[in-house]
Amino acid sequence: MTEKSKIAEEMKTMEYEPLLPAEMSLIKWSISLGIGLLVFFYFLSQYLFPGGH
Numbered sequence: 001m002t003e004k005s006k007i008a009e010e011m012k013t014m015e016y017e018p019l020l021p022a023e024m025s026l027i028k029w030s031i032s033l034g035i036g037l038l039v040f041f042y043f044l045s046q047y048l049f050p051g052g053h
Contacts (some may be wrong), residue, residue: 019027
């Protein structure tokens with residue numbers, strides 16, 4: 001068997017595991033932080049380099 005077929009078979013036999021509340025919280029925090037930092041750095045670049053945009 002090839003490596004891909006072994007992985008595919010293993011994934012078919014795996015049970016569904018829902019995310020834990022702590023994992024969901026970490027996902028939400030990281031997405032919020034990422035979007036917030038994008039907005040912050042965009043406005044910071046507008047302020048520091050006004051002619052570049």
